[in-house]
Amino acid sequence: xxxxxxxxxxxxxxxxxxxxxxxxxxxxxxxxxxxxxxxxxxxxxxxxxxxxxxxxxxxxxxxxxxxxxxxxxxxxxxxxxxxxxxxxxxxxxxxxxxxxxxxxxxxxxxxxxxxxxxxxxxxxxxxxxxxxxxxxxxxxxxxxxxxxxxxxxxxxxxxxxxxxxxxxxxxxxxxxxxxxxxxxxxxxxxxxxxxxxxxxxxxxxxxxxxxxxxxxxxxxxxxxxxxxxxxxxxxxxxxxxxxxxxxxxxxxxxxxxxxxxxxxxxxxxxxxxxxxxx
Ligand SMILES: Cc1cc2nc3c(=O)[nH]c(=O)nc-3n(C[C@H](O)[C@H](O)[C@H](O)COP(=O)(O)O)c2cc1C
Numbered sequence: 086x087x088x089x090x091x092x093x094x095x096x097x098x099x100x101x102x103x104x105x106x107x108x109x110x111x112x113x114x115x116x117x118x119x120x121x122x123x124x125x126x127x128x129x130x131x132x133x134x135x136x137x138x139x140x141x142x143x144x145x146x147x148x149x150x151x152x153x154x155x156x157x158x159x160x161x162x163x164x165x166x167x168x169x170x171x172x173x174x175x176x177x178x179x180x181x182x183x184x185x186x187x188x189x190x191x192x193x194x195x196x197x198x199x200x201x202x203x204x205x206x207x208x209x210x211x212x213x214x215x216x217x218x219x220x221x222x223x224x225x226x227x228x229x230x231x232x233x234x235x236x237x238x239x240x241x242x243x244x245x246x247x248x249x250x251x252x253x254x255x256x257x258x259x260x261x262x263x264x265x266x267x268x269x270x271x272x273x274x275x276x277x278x279x280x281x282x283x284x285x286x287x288x289x290x291x292x293x294x295x296x297x298x299x300x301x302x303x304x305x306x307x308x309x310x311x312x313x314x315x316x317x318x319x320x321x322x323x324x325x326x327x328x329x330x331x332x333x334x335x336x337x338x339x340x341x342x343x344x345x346x347x348x349x350x351x352x353x354x355x356x357x358x359x360x361x362x363x
Pocket of ligand 1: 089117217219238325
């Protein structure tokens with residue numbers, strides 16, 4: 086998936102073309118629906134015949150039919166039952182059900198992956214891709230046991246050699262431990278991030294009863310870029326999930342995929358021994 090949320094339209098176009106040159110396999114673009122220049126993004130996606138779009142942060146009813154008419158597979162990211170149903174009704178081919186543990190922008194409900202996946206699975210008839218807290222094959226097996234048809238991993242790939250994140254941010258992920266991330270800024274746009282100086286400033290604002298407008302002002306523009314791409318560990322927004330506590334080594338993206346798949350298979354095999362009980 087190419088994350089388009091941090092890209093100008095011409096940068097997205099460049100990345101799509103680069104991806105097409107690099108692989109003949111399917112790929113997709115993640116499209117935050119609240120992106121200010123979304124029409125330009127969609128124009129590039131359709132013209133370049135991108136096969137898959139994962140839409141997030143917005144109403145799936147608005148753009149799904151346009152994308153589907155262009156022959157694109159559309160998957161929408163949800164954090165609750167209501168939006169899962171909306172996505173299905175809008176004609177989406179699948180949903181990503183993303184739990185409270187996940188890095189980056191998140192649902193306000195604080196529903197964990199463990200509780201979310203079975204609920205969404207019961208709610209919709211389209212495939213459910215689990216996200217949030219999955220950084221290993223064992224976690225993938227757990228998500229599949231809950232009813233997921235696939236998984237999406239974010240934080241684990243942020244700490245790979247190929248990731249375009251700043252090296253300082255990658256080191257911060259490797260060093261992150263239990264309890265080092267927090268979901269905050271619910272009134273503005275809920276986000277899970279590392280508890281750095283910027284987070285402390287947000288906490289301080291909450292303690293003095295800051296209004297939503299003050300929080301928006303404190304967040305300002307380009308915080309995420311400052312932290313994740315420019316490596317400003319104090320003032321930047323360092324979006325990462327709880328699973329960062331389990332990430333202790335930089336790997337290549339291929340290693341992550343191979344190890345996750347290998348561990349998933351081993352886990353399934355070891356769990357199958359339970360079927361001998363009783
Ligand atoms: C640094 C970072 C940036 C992300 N950016 C986006 C994004 O632009 N759009 C989106 O739908 N999800 C985004 N996500 C969420 C991931 O796509 C994924 O659902 C999430 O990371 C899964 O949880 P995990 O972090 O526990 O693996 C981002 C996650 C991280 C860690």
